[in-house]
Amino acid sequence: MDLWRGQRIGLLGGSFNPAHEGHLHISLEAIKRLGLDHVWWLVSPQNPLKSSKDMAPLQDRLRYARSLVRHPRIHVSDIEQRLGTTYTANTLERLKSLLPNSRLIWLMGADNLQQFPHWNRWTDIVASVPLAVFDRNHYSLRGLTGKMATRFRHSRLSVQAAKALATKTAPAWVFIPLRRHPASATEIREAQIANSPFSVAVKPKE
Ligand SMILES: Nc1ncnc2c1ncn2[C@@H]1O[C@H](COP(=O)(O)OP(=O)(O)OP(=O)(O)O)[C@@H](O)[C@H]1O
């Protein structure tokens, strides 16, 4: 683990069901705008708030994510499976103890900023590592006026200070406005079902 000593590592947790260009877009922006050395895609065994019904097997999600990433600083990781964690608060505790000499930053899209207060021990997460939130279609306004943004408004950095985020002691977070990327795993799954030869075509009502 000393390999990562002194490195600034962005952690993009996700279902990646499937991985898509939106994940690549925010990862590249994170490297550039936050001055990160690496981004790890933490492919979640099972998001605690999502149904397991539509979730592809972890090995398939990992394999597809690995096939999509062609960047030397972006790494697809199954560490949550190996640690046996699904709650982010637990994952972060374990990673912080495994990587005491690295700077860890949690990365997420604005949809998760809005949903964040429903996460297990969410205030512990805010207190444990700096967070960077990326603009996303339909979600940013609600996220920025929501419970997390309001409660932790004094810990928010201006976007001009984003490069300093990795050096800050939590709680610290930044919202990164950027060219929004429209990709969504839900839409990809819906399109796959619609294009499946087994799907029943539904004729719109006249
Ligand atoms: N187009 C995007 N723009 C900004 N952030 C994104 C985008 N797509 C995904 N993210 C963020 O990447 C992380 C992992 O996303 P996830 O794997 O859930 O993809 P998703 O497209 O949001 O999936 P789903 O539609 O199934 O919820 C989350 O923090 C999510 O907010």
Ligand SMILES: O=C(O)c1ccc[n+]([C@@H]2O[C@H](COP(=O)([O-])O)[C@@H](O)[C@H]2O)c1
């Ligand atoms: O810890 C929680 O309670 C929690 C609740 C919802 C989501 N998460 C994490 O948030 C990350 C993004 O999830 P997703 O499904 O939106 O890609 C992923 O790492 C999940 O494990 C974590």
